[in-house]
Amino acid sequence: MVDNRKQSALVERLNIHLRKTARQLIQFETLDETLLFLVNAFWKQFSCDYVSIIFLEGDHLYKKVAKGKGDFFESIFPLHRTGCSSRFLESPVWCYDIIKADERCRFYESIEAERFATWFTVPIKEQDSDSYGVCLIGFRSFVPLFEDANRLFVEFGKDIVSAIGIAMNKQKEKKKLEGMEWLQENVSLGSSLEKLVGSAVERAGKGTEAEAACMYLFDEAKSCFVLHPAAYGFVTLPTAIKVEHKDNLYEYFPFLDRYGENETTVPLIVNLKTVGVLHVKKKPNRIVTQEDTELLHLISSHVSVLIENARLYKNERESKARLAMFMEHQKELVKQTLIGEGFSEITSSLSQMIEQTVILFDRFVRTMVFAPIDASEHTIQSIVQKSEAENHAIRKSSSMEQWFSLEDGSEFGLFTIRGGGELHGYLAIQIPKDDVDAVLHMTLNHALNVYATQFIKQKLILDAKDQVKESFLNQLFVPNIQDKERVIQYANLFKLNVFEPHKVAIISFSFEESIEKESDLMEIEAKKTLIWERFREHLSRHYPSIVATRKEGLFILIVPDQGGREEHLEWERVYNQLKKITLSHEKGAKVYLGISSSTQKIDHYYRCYKEAMQALKIAESRFQHKGFIDFDSLGSYIVLSNLQDTMIAEQFIDNYLGPLLKTSKGKGKELFDTLRVYLVMNGNLKETSEHLFIHRSSLKYRLERISELLKVDLEDAEERFNLMLAYKLHDFYRL
Template structure:
């Protein structure tokens, strides 16, 4: 207010007066914006000038006349807006009468009341305007940015403030909006019960803290938080600061706290200010809740729009019959991260030339995860990747491999989900076509086994990639054990077929899978090429033995010239397969390498073991064992009946050996010089090493 003049009855003319009030920081604040004159400035340098006892008997004020300044000085308490000391100075040439003093004090009280009412109406209008502004906002970010601005409009007696919201994830009160603070205020993240805000949030009750109370409440603030707060306020020490804080709550749920600071000489903060701030905070809670609901609704709507767009993109790819390379590229473009598609059954990458594919091509990508139908996060060659399974009938047949340069968003997962569905459909269609082709191969193979109409078969063989005039051999491979689910068995069979295709890429061949077996007819032009082809087939067996997969066994038939020998080579391949299966071993064996064991392929294993037992059981008696007769006989056979070599191997004298041989002949009732007896023992010894 400007310098004021007051006219009263009994005064000659107009008198000039000044009014001061005791501020919240216990300093006297001049209520008007006069230019002080020297003698007015000295009024407060000498407290003795002011009246502490009444010169005029009154219960409402104290007053005295100061002839030096030619002023009547007053001191009294006002209850508006709350109990506060007031000092007033009225310029006069004489001491005022009691009536004049009463009138003056009444006039000042009236002016203070008018000022308070005007301020209340102004602040109330600002408060209502702020509430309207809040309730009209639905964008959460915009709302948060305007909250503190509206607080300072509604309660102009504060200078700066900030809003903190509780974060469930970090369990911290985190600043979300501020006014008057520096940027480091957003590093001021406190626990429940920490500092002024933490205590008010914990108690759920708004409070006004004077400087002493505020400093006491801040004693448990962590050092890093205190540094952030001081830097935000631009001070090194907090002094003469009044703090008001209220909880922000929706119904019974506390969601945050509003904290405001008064650091300049203004009127004292009152309970009315506290109630107004709490009312504002309650409206803030409603506005934030509405904004969050709107944001969630908007996000959900946006998510649905994006999901629909994603569905449209992959539907178009499906209608265009796009290949796996195009699908993988589309997924990569839509999630904006490096993506490759890995086909488990073919052990093949799409696209194969991308940096990610090259980086992972020679790695054991799915070590231990081949059967997983869940998404996985693994690190390969120091590269974190996300594996999204492509599943058919509960069996993984491939994976999208995403290089995790950032965390995946929900919409990224939708892209992978839609992409994997299209890839699965594409791969299953390929499987169906492949199965139809294998069926045709199977039917043609059966025609070859019966070998009727040779000319027609020769013509058909060319359609299946064979040359009827070139030598050929047949191989049969079988997967057994570990697989109970048909779908998994088919997946492993496709893996095996893909491996065989890679190994036999340089040969002419016919290949098909049927049930748990894979049958192959291979054309060769020379013995060396046949040996090369057989070696590649054995390599497949060696590679398969290192996998956590069903047991692979295989038999290779002999090589022959002409399609009429397919049945013969096939029969030999099956005999080889039976031989290795009966032995309980794995791998792939060539029929030519079986030798004399061909004679026993079709013999029952139990019959062979019974024969071995009948021959050697007599040598298992305690007396025979004490002389090591079983070992002696086996060593004698292995040394081809050489006495010196057998004795040397057994570390015994030759005479001792002769003695043992006679005992063996007596116990077994044989003559080792008889060719028939010798053949029986030799055969039993050979078979015991196999069965």
């Protein structure tokens, strides 16, 4: 009976204490004050050895406040929710309660490891609501507990929840008020973008007790979120996030509007448009609460419009400054066009203006000049090699702007230079495509016009020089030069010393029969001119001493005579390069080169001009496989070229080769070619049959047939000489 009275008295005393404690809990302004008071009250009333309050935040349990020694128990936090049985979060547990096997969690094991003589836990929970956490009270010595206290602690847990809710709301409102006051003091309509962003991320970081806070602003032109330099704490995030689907921000910011985890992101919205995001990250053992996200949304709603206005103002101010700079760039480029004779000055000025590497190509995509800005020689070579590799595609494209990527991931743009309805060249700029904004486009378009003007200017100068050259050649290539002094003056203009030995060479081009038929004379002439101009540019680079010009539709070279075997090798190199250039423009095209003997004095140029013409004819008819020949190598063709009466030559050819020429198709052509090879091989049957790829008996049959048609003895050396002479006359006169 006495024990019951004592127990009732103890229950009543406990109830009074818990009610009193619950009433006092609501007087505190902050959650920390509330929890600290609660711990101290338990400590004082029950003379316990350990008290701690554990909060459930998201998926983890965290120790909020504790008093007494419980090192092992506290070492398990933060603890994932799966490490604590739901029984401890939903109902009171006493040390003498039966704990089932599936309830023996890490939380329970850590309590047992502390070796409390007596302990009990109180859930911080209202009825039919989620648990906020749990309170642990432990005694190192035995303390008797009774079942009636269980009900009191459940009710007290509900009071704690109410007090915590009130304290959290007070704290939330206070934080909002402080945030608003702070924002009003630190940001205003006239604040710069840097100050607005800096203030916002600082407030976000401090207000949420985050480890780091930062802000991304959306760049419409580049379609990406760009990390603003102003940040709070140490930020380890990408400087830019490319966006393909702006409607789905979760794809790029997975923590958008989330709490209960280590980090979160809130959007900055103006007129239903996302202009940026505010991101915070807490320390590893801390999580973002709902209160934190509400504060971030408060900051976002307050600064979004201010930041967007500041950014628009900054962009407009920068655009005005860039436009002013653009006008200065225009003046500078025009100035370089007026005072400069080449492209180096323009290219260098443009490179410095836009602070990018610039390479100028001619219309054949060959490098002319370049101006590097922080670019290695390897990078420049990579751009040149890529352009040369894409030569065909570049020249076929009608686009004014083409973009390419290099192996290192960098980009460069190739801009077409056109003027006067003609293609003049290409301008390569090493720059990411996304970095070319409207103002830079205007600058580049103006630069392209300046380049086009310079190309046209140079073409006019070259055309004037060509006219002077043609006038000079008309006076040089005549049988009797009337005004030698004037010719010598003209020659000096082209750095041609007519008193030194030179050779004259004439070039001809021919295209496939199908092209000749499909194209008119103007188109054929345009093709030849294009090849000639490219070859002339090659000569100006590698053979500056060669004078290249045209006369009466002929393509003429005047070349210093070097003499010796090296000269022949040099002519072979020149011809091979000419052939390469020709085939690069027209597949199947053929080019021939006739070279004169050497001049000894100024009066010899007309003779050499005629010699080159004769050599060209022989190269076209007799040396098609070789493509070029010099007059000194013509042998008997030199004598033949001086025959005055062509009728005699025609009669001679008809007498010896007439029957074969009259049947020049089919078998007649076969016999005509067989006889030529037989004569070239000096009548050697074995070598002739091998060259013609026929059996020796077949060759004999053909030779017998030829003897019958021509009525000659092929074994007779005199007859063979006459036949060979007939062939040479045939080749020379193209009969």
